[in-house]
Amino acid sequence: MMKLALMRIATGKEDPELPLLQRISSLELTAPPNAAQINASQSSSNRHISTSTVQRRLRESGLHGGIAAMNQLLKDTNNKKRLDETKFEIFGSNRRVFVRRRALHGRFIQAIPYSLGPLRFASSFKAADLTIERNTAGKPKPDPASLVFGKQFSDHMLTIYWSEKEGWKVPQIKPFQNLSLHPATSALHYSIELFEGMKAFRGVDNHIRLFRPNLNMERMHRTADRSCLPLFDKEELLECIRKLVEVDQDWVPYSLDASLYIRPTYIGIEPSLGVSRSSQALLFCIVGPVGPYFTTGAFSPVSLLADPSYVRACRGGVGAYKMGGNYGPTISVQNEAIKQGCQQVLWLYGEQEEITEVGTMNLFIYWTNEGGERELLTPPLDGIILPGVTRQSLLDLAREWGEFKVTERTMGMKELLGALDSGRITEVFGAGTACVVCPVGSLLYKGKTYQIPTMQNGPDLAKRFHKELTDMQYGRKQSEWAPLVV
Template sequence: GFSPSNLLNFYFQKMSLLNATRRHPSKLRLCYVRFLSSFKYEDLQITITDKPAPKPDNDSLKFGAQFTDHMLEIDWTAQNGWGFPQIKPLEAFKIHPAAKVLHYATELFEGMKAYRGIDNKIRLFRPMENINRLTSSAQRTALPEFDKGELLKCMKKLISIDQEWVPYSEKCSLYIRPTYIGTEPTLGVASSNQAKLFIIAGPVGPYFPTGMKPVNLLADPKYVRAWPGGCGTYKMGCNYAPTIAIQDLAVKKYNCQQVLWLFGEDHQMTEVGTMNLFIYWINENGEKELITPPLESGLILPGITRKSLLELSRQWNEFKVTEQNITIERFKKALFDGRVKEVFGAGTACVVCPVKKIVFKGEDLNIQTSDDATSLTQRFFKTINDIHYYHKANNWMEAVEEDEEESLRTFESQ
């Protein structure tokens, strides 16, 4: 229940709102629409395609290149609030050339996956974690709030309708991309009075088709991905565009597949490409330690895989687990002392990705890697994959109820 202080705060907030709306009556409806209204699953409108696309072979899957038959789309305006959610055939939508998203990057997105388990049931991996992060990003982007549970129910319905697109394979999955954009057709840097929330999905193959492959990283202190007080902790499109040229530089000039993002005069190691960074080493006190940069700095995206690996490590209780800033000089000393055991990135696409070399100021920092199943990288990979495909039951996986009627209509019309 409410504590006395919470009740008092609630009272003063309501009185403040009441006084404000007495002075400006026209703002009453706008305030409540923006912050209190939400679309509802019970209002969901469904239109099934009469031209379902053929399902691709698992061996031909390319990330982000194939999409399911349907999409979820929900519009919002400051004047009318949330419209009815719609599941409809995948299609291009019209957008005004002055839309806020096209000029001021009023946009955010999520990346998550659904898996077909060994029992043939479809499950999402920790979906509410992604939705929580989505709403956090929306708040920073000044886009309207909504009920998180209602979005999850709509998302599950979309997956259930397109369930035959979830690959029958333990190496593949259904990638889900919720996206939220400001669509008001006016120029001027301001919050958008129109918005669109939509979800598309598509089958994806394994990140490592022929087995886990270690990567090289370019660490160039001239470039930063995020800074304190910025938006590096949010999953916004504006965080990614400035990194593309540096990624191209890493590949073409340095034979590196990813970028190790540094920050500050002391060259703090922050993220690996679009993944969270982990280092497994023997620390200065002679302890086995898994270390990853902390979230408090505002430089790090709070990854769901990151959170899961930290929770697993603490459950195992076999080595020290630390969230702490680490400079590249401290890392170099540990490397030259022979104390670095493994370095890897972690994220939705790959689960974990081992690192074999860091290129820093013309110097190659070579890191040992191992295909041994006892390595921490391999152990994390197997443990998370066993959870994904339900070899190990875990409440991180949330079932999608199959919609036999709608999915059958889609399947039979092929």
């Protein structure tokens, strides 16, 4: 037996919860009066419920919020966990769904996977409901040549509020303004927040493009899930962001060395000092014109400090998610790097001193491996590496070219320094949305500076990657990776 309780809001008004009994041989999710009934019968010999059938029936009946919750529940079912040891209850509304696990003796306990705990899943806001309030007092646009990163902002912003009681409110584009937050706002005390980083580019044809925005939405969705913030429809959010860029299109610099930075942000705003999931949330997006991320220029080499006494992330933690809590603690280490004459930090991990990331960038090494092969190597997505959009793009391009081996694996400092000493390192560079591609020129490790021959080798590969991506972004090359905004 598996026990389900689902509630559907047919008219937008709150209805009582509807507990229902679920047998493995059939699925009957009954909605309130005047709402559709879901029936998905299974063969009596089938011990598992069809995931696709459940999802389709939930979707057809408007129970969108239940789909994500059911995904994990049915995944465990299909993994043949013993259902006679555990019963589940799902309850809530089409705005939000809770999942709880019940032990045989009837006491509720939290499931080990957090997705099976009392986590809210919310049906999404709709971009079609978006309202726009124009700013009648627009600011002057800055000279693209004077732009620095993250200091100037446009005339408008996107806000979308959510509450456990009322669900999602209508998305709004309104004049750029300060937020009003309670002093006990959960994001301020316990870092219940996350963000994304995207860019819009004005092309040589004067059209404005994004770059692989679906990957940003996927990552933001995963991070929201990990942060216990209500989920949303990724396409709906992307359309709201696209509309914001369209409204503020005059802020996209007329320059091939600048862009409009897009910062979607998601915070818990419940006024409570309890360490728990937030019953209120705000999803907002601000944009602003930016120049090169590093003041030294768009393609100048950076120097790195590698100090094993500092760790950016640990396995089992949240290093693979784009949360603000991953960034604040790095500032003191960055300052230490500057004191020692370096510009960025090469983050190491574990007894083998695995190389992981460079500052806020993913790391790439182009070298000749021990087998004599030309190889592009980057650390794997093993829980401590952020799955960067630029990282994925470089891997996709390299594999498409098929000219050298492409590998995702760990590399320790001992192996890296050995390759440097034997002259097998050709280029080392970071990659990220803010900087695109950034060459590395030197490495300070345990008091010794190691020169990296990136610039002496062109750097041919880093420049090739940079040109390939920027050609797409600025419309010099047509690509499905760079969808038009306007």
